Amino acid sequence: MSVCLRWVVEGGGCEGGRCCCSAESAPPAGRGLAVVRAPAAYTCLAEDYDRLLGPLAEKTWRLGVLAEVAGLDLAAGATVVDLGAGTGIGGRLMPTAVAEAYRIGVDGAAAMLERACVWYERTVLADVRELPVETASAALVVAGFDTLNYLDAVGLARCLRGVSRCLAPGGWLVFDYSSPELLRGAWRDRGQVEELPGGSMSWRHRFEPVGQRCVSTVERRDGAGELLWRERHVQYALDVYDLHVAAVVAGLRVERVRNLHREQFSPAAHTHVWTLHKQVR
Numbered sequence: 001m002s003v004c005l006r007w008v009v010e011g012g013g014c015e016g017g018r019c020c021c022s023a024e025s026a027p028p029a030g031r032g033l034a035v036v037r038a039p040a041a042y043t044c045l046a047e048d049y050d051r052l053l054g055p056l057a058e059k060t061w062r063l064g065v066l067a068e069v070a071g072l073d074l075a076a077g078a079t080v081v082d083l084g085a086g087t088g089i090g091g092r093l094m095p096t097a098v099a100e101a102y103r104i105g106v107d108g109a110a111a112m113l114e115r116a117c118v119w120y121e122r123t124v125l126a127d128v129r130e131l132p133v134e135t136a137s138a139a140l141v142v143a144g145f146d147t148l149n150y151l152d153a154v155g156l157a158r159c160l161r162g163v164s165r166c167l168a169p170g171g172w173l174v175f176d177y178s179s180p181e182l183l184r185g186a187w188r189d190r191g192q193v194e195e196l197p198g199g200s201m202s203w204r205h206r207f208e209p210v211g212q213r214c215v216s217t218v219e220r221r222d223g224a225g226e227l228l229w230r231e232r233h234v235q236y237a238l239d240v241y242d243l244h245v246a247a248v249v250a251g252l253r254v255e256r257v258r259n260l261h262r263e264q265f266s267p268a269a270h271t272h273v274w275t276l277h278k279q280v281r
């Protein structure tokens, strides 16, 4: 039987700082039509994020960003800005690498950030391409669990310029980043379904050569298989040289790029960890 879908929210978000994806907030379905919410990325997914992706995100932080940051020997109380803070996994873990860090979490998805407040001294609902953080105020900027892959080349260049402005001289930017190998290769055309209490979640990744981007469709279904909501996530993976150039143009020097799971760099790895430095003039 084919299911007829009626799109309720297109490109929407959260209203009044509250997540709009609760069952009560959905308008009544028209006759014969299933109501499906189709909001912006990380609006509905926020509810299941920690349960579904939390353990993998935490492992990625520990192996990647936090391991690098621990080696930077930052002063206690240093200001740390977390780009794409999400539900706050990086903020929660940051004190293991920077004692008494003053944590600022920035994210564009209200439904994610409202879960993060407890892990930051300050949270800012904003686009990381227009970073609203004071000039030369941060010792460290981080982005964990592939956040910067959500920016295309132009967006990433803008973000890096903003980071460079916010960093104090001698400051650092450390982030993990999905490789072209993951997006163009492993996720070229791949789907997976995960069973959850009361239903399932499915991911469908497709790489689009024309836009050089990977479009992932996330669907949440109830126990009867009915579609509850669908989100579309678009990710990019710049080549190492292009990312290096974008960093240099922004005033940041690439100190190190390594695989998530080892000290060396290989283009075949699915995730790399980048460490950039703002020069002291």
Ligand SMILES: C[S@@+](CC[C@H](N)C(=O)[O-])C[C@H]1O[C@@H](n2cnc3c(N)ncnc32)[C@H](O)[C@@H]1O
Residues within 6 Å of the ligand: 041, 042, 057, 083, 084, 085, 086, 087, 088, 089, 090, 106, 107, 108, 109, 112, 126, 127, 128, 129, 143, 144, 145, 146, 147, 150, 151
């Ligand atoms: C994969 S999640 C990672 C969340 C968190 N860093 C973690 O480790 O769990 C990506 C996050 O980046 C945020 N994000 C993506 N693009 C963004 C943008 N342009 N501005 C602000 N936040 C953005 C999303 O809302 C989401 O919370």
